[in-house]
Amino acid sequence: MKALHNYLHVLWQVVRKDIQVEWRGRQGLPVMLVFALMIVFLFNFALQLSPELQAGLTSGLLWVSLAFASTLGLNRSISLERESSALDGLLMAPVARSAIFFGKALGNFGFTTLVGLLLLPLFSLFYGQNLLKPSLVLVMLLGLGAYTSLGTLLSSLSIQSRTRDILLPVLLYPLALPILIAAVEASRGVLSGQALGDQRSWLYLLLAGLLLFNAAGLLFFETILEE
Amino acid sequence: MPKKPDLLIILDILALILILTALVVIFVFTPIEAIMGSVQKVFYFHVSSAWAGMVCFILGAVGGTGYLLTRRIRWDWLSSAAIEVGLIFSIIAILSGMIWARPIWNTWWVWDPRLTTTAIMTLIYGAYFILRTGLNTSEARARLGAVYAILAVLTVPLTFFSIRLFRTIHPVVIATGSETGSAFSMSPRMLTALLLSLLTFTILLTVLVWHRYRLAQLQSEINPEAA
Numbered sequence: 357m358k359a360l361h362n363y364l365h366v367l368w369q370v371v372r373k374d375i376q377v378e379w380r381g382r383q384g385l386p387v388m389l390v391f392a393l394m395i396v397f398l399f400n401f402a403l404q405l406s407p408e409l410q411a412g413l414t415s416g417l418l419w420v421s422l423a424f425a426s427t428l429g430l431n432r433s434i435s436l437e438r439e440s441s442a443l444d445g446l447l448m449a450p451v452a453r454s455a456i457f458f459g460k461a462l463g464n465f466g467f468t469t470l471v472g473l474l475l476l477p478l479f480s481l482f483y484g485q486n487l488l489k490p491s492l493v494l495v496m497l498l499g500l501g502a503y504t505s506l507g508t509l510l511s512s513l514s515i516q517s518r519t520r521d522i523l524l525p526v527l528l529y530p531l532a533l534p535i536l537i538a539a540v541e542a543s544r545g546v547l548s549g550q551a552l553g554d555q556r557s558w559l560y561l562l563l564a565g566l567l568l569f570n571a572a573g574l575l576f577f578e579t580i581l582e583e
Numbered sequence: 584m585p586k587k588p589d590l591l592i593i594l595d596i597l598a599l600i601l602i603l604t605a606l607v608v609i610f611v612f613t614p615i616e617a618i619m620g621s622v623q624k625v626f627y628f629h630v631s632s633a634w635a636g637m638v639c640f641i642l643g644a645v646g647g648t649g650y651l652l653t654r655r656i657r658w659d660w661l662s663s664a665a666i667e668v669g670l671i672f673s674i675i676a677i678l679s680g681m682i683w684a685r686p687i688w689n690t691w692w693v694w695d696p697r698l699t700t701t702a703i704m705t706l707i708y709g710a711y712f713i714l715r716t717g718l719n720t721s722e723a724r725a726r727l728g729a730v731y732a733i734l735a736v737l738t739v740p741l742t743f744f745s746i747r748l749f750r751t752i753h754p755v756v757i758a759t760g761s762e763t764g765s766a767f768s769m770s771p772r773m774l775t776a777l778l779l780s781l782l783t784f785t786i787l788l789t790v791l792v793w794h795r796y797r798l799a800q801l802q803s804e805i806n807p808e809a810a
Contacts, residue, residue, distance in 0.1 A: 509734075513727050513730065514714070516718065516727065517714060518718075518719070520717075523713065526710045526713055527710050530707040531707060531734065531738050533742065533745075534744070535741075537745045538745060541748070557748055561741065561748070564741060564744075568738075572733075572734055576733075576734075580730055582726075
């Protein structure tokens with residue numbers, strides 16, 4: 357019991373540290389949000405979206421912009437640790453490495469979800485379609501949970517390479533594809549007025565991804581960061 | 584340099600004989616498919632390449648697991664050799680599929696989930712080599728490569744499941760239950776040719792992976808850091 361308490365304490369300290377850094381610098385979230393919106397506007401011009409077309413594409417646009425924006429956050433989260441060897445300090449602490457992984461993953465999840473939640477009213481505004489639905493938020497939580505835990509794990513891989521931040525998208529997008537497909541399809545279903553229960557298969561897929569990638573983090577994070 | 588094992592020499596010759604035999608069987612003994620015509624003959628090597636690619640990628644994960652458990656570099660030789668060969672086989676599967684698709688579907692490429700997924704799988708394993716080239720030591724290449732190879736194989740069932748949920752126009756060769764309708768029926772001779780091709784490609788992949796493994800061994804003897 358005491359061990360679990362300590363573990364959760366470490367996890368929370370890592371999250372708290374990331375929130376504090378973000379709060380003092382305010383450099384991650386605004387960039388992610390602006391970047392996500394930029395993608396939405398780019399798509400609008402690049403694809404010449406008419407209002408009828410837009411309705412069917414909303415969920416796809418939402419997830420593409422979230423996936424791209426979250427890559428920025430993931431890269432920043434890990435390169436912050438690299439700067440002034442903060443990561444070495446973290447790893448030197450006599451705590452379970454997996455607690456550090458879950459802390460980083462939870463931080464990334466929190467920031468990306470916040471961007472997602474801010475995008476919902478903006479999307480509703482731009483596309484004249486109500487996206488503020490509890491069921492869509494649920495899909496978003498599941499999808500981003502799976503996506504950011506995989507992303508956190510892969511960012512700890514890519515950071516060790518000479519190509520560093522440009523490597524992450526190349527590793528992340530193909531592996532995250534089933535998650536993105538499931539998230540887009542579930543969101544599309546929910547937005548077209550179907551019940552959440554009809555999206556059961558997609559939700560199970562997201563849940564499977566969430567469990568799988570977190571288990572992988574638990575297993576491999578220590579191996580990835582050993583020196 | 585270690586002497587070339589006798590078994591490998593035998594397998595080399597066996598692979599050559601089998602390829603020639605399979606070609607004769609495919610072009611002389613199997614009937615011309617009633618609807619698709621002679622282009623259907625690409626099917627035997629197409630399915631076999633896809634099979635060989637799959638086996639190689641699983642072998643890559645097995646090698647990765649072996650490396651993480653034992654930390655012996657020879658497991659990494661196996662893992663990277665298998666993935667390299669597997670990448671070539673899956674590219675062959677895609678290209679031969681396109682040759683078939685052009686007259687049958689009247690297009691080189693459709694965004695069918697199964698095609699897309701195979702392409703994505705090729706990208707996943709392409710990224711494996713991008714990851715490796717960015718790493719400085721053979722130890723890091725082996726360790727991080729192993730984690731990535733395992734992670735890649737773990738996402739394949741997820742991808743497969745997301746395909747099943749999508750509708751697909753790809754012919755189902757091994758049909759189960761309700762899908763029998765979309766399977767094309769093979770004559771006994773066609774089935775024989777397919778099984779022979781599968782055997783041929785299994786021997787071929789073994790030979791290729793083995794040769795690539797020996798090449799890695801040789802490289803590490805000359806320059807331990809470059810392998």
